[in-house]
Amino acid sequence: MPEPPVREAPLPDPPVPGPPHGRPRSPSRRAVLTVAAAGASAALASTLSACSAAGGSSRGVTLTFSWWGNDDRAARTEKAVRLFEKENPGITVRTSNGDFGAYMQKLATQAAGGGIPDVAQLDYRQISQYAGGGALLRLDEILSGGAIRTAEMDREFLRTGTYEERQFALPMGRGITGYAYDAALYRKAGIRTPRPSWTWQEWADANRRITALKLKSPDGRPFTGANDNGPNEDIFETWLRSRGGRLYASQTELGFTEDDLTEFWTFCDDLRRAGTVAGSKDTVQAHSIETSPMGRGLAAADFTWDAPFPGYVGLLGGDIRFAPVPTTGGRAGSYFKATMLLGIGAGTEHPEEAARLVDFLLNDVRAGDILGFSRSTPPNRVIAARVAKTLTGPEKEIYQYARMMEKYGLAAPPTAPPRGDVPIQTAFTRTYQRVLYDLATPRQAARELLDEADRELRP
Secondary structure: OOOOOOOOOOOOOOOOOOOOOOOOOOOOOHHHHHHHHHHHHHHHHHHHHOOOOOOOOOOOEEEEEEEEOOHHHHHHHHHHHHHHHHHOOOEEEEEEEEOHHHHHHHHHHHHHHOOOOOEEEEOHHHHHHHHHOOOEOOOHHHHHOOOOOOOOOOHHHHHHHEEOOEEOOEEOOEEOEEEEEEHHHHHHOOOOOOOOOOEHHHHHHHHHHHHHOOOEOOOOOEOEOEOOOOOOHHHHHHHHHOOOOOOEEEOOEEOOOHHHHHHHHHHHHHHHHOOOEOOHHHHHOOOOOOOOOOOOOOEOEEEEEOOOHHHHHHHHOOOEEEEOOOEEOOEOOOOOEEOOEEEEEOOOOOHHHHHHHHHHHHHOHHHHHHHOOEOEEOOOHHHHHHHHOOOOHHHHHHHHHHHHHHHHOOOOOOOOOOOOHHHHHHHHHHHHHHHHOOOOOHHHHHHHHHHHHHHHHOO
16 A cells, blocks of 8 residues: 555454555535535534433434454444344344455445445545545534543544544544564564664664574575565655654645655665565565565564554464564654544434444443454543453554553544545555666655645645
């Protein structure tokens, strides 16, 4: 992503960016919806603030609510919605869900046609696109009025749902990056357990140590230390942040230089040429956990987000553990990212009831018990601590990992990326593949990427 889509584990399933799906055209009613969104938010503020967050007397109201996810997430969400209906007589919620790719295409079509559902689950890469296109209701006045409560959520984390300093969506889950790694092989190679402060240089040395074991993959090829980080924009962003940089300086400007990207891609390219990370063919074939170098028995570690991590354990066994992403001199580049968010359609005829549903899903402890960690760690601290008591195995490990990283110290997350981020992310992978096949040097590829990014970000 992009990061290759991963196989969804039973609970939870992957939150992170899915396959590239292009940028849908702006809704044809863009100007009208933008004005309507701002006007509706202001007009509803006093009304919503007077309403109970989990009750009311609405009659004959039907809301539409859509999301993506696996069967477990669907079953849990449906159960929570039915409880909401029971607690809010007169409100009916019509639900729909699908897999990531189909869902994104459908939502883009709905936005282009004039309106997304009353309540919709969103990827953070969609916030700027839909907020800027007038398809999302502005939530600032609704939040200040108390109709959707955020007191138990980290204020900096809420920034992931903002566009131009305005709140348009709220996180449903909190995720963080890491490395799935084979702890037994690390011990065999004399590599100590990765700590939050370990560095990119130590990570590279660990790969060399694994390779020096001269193990063989199931098909007889040399076994390597890890996947090739080069095609993955998420890893580059983490590496960049560990050096004090950022991916975007604004909605129209990159936050890194040609030299920054050249250095990163040279680092990756050198490790691949030395045979300490996966080769070109195996890198481009990685589209799931099963087809990744680690999943195919070709590498000892793989960059991943926390929610997909249980899938590695299920495939490869109990020796697979979750390690922090390396740092630069102890400075962590990881951050807590919204696995997905909830937004309200700007064209909704029932904003009060839509806000009530959002608040219920995010803040009602009974809903929290039902939804569990199906969208990774709940953003409401009280609910997260409550549900965490029921976790076992790899789910418990990733919760404890997140707490460890929180104590270690992470920088605030960025706001939602620009509207051009999706094609830039796609170009990032495609451009590095030219390096993989010796069609461009790291610097030439970096220049190509920056030129394409500048075109995508141009106002």
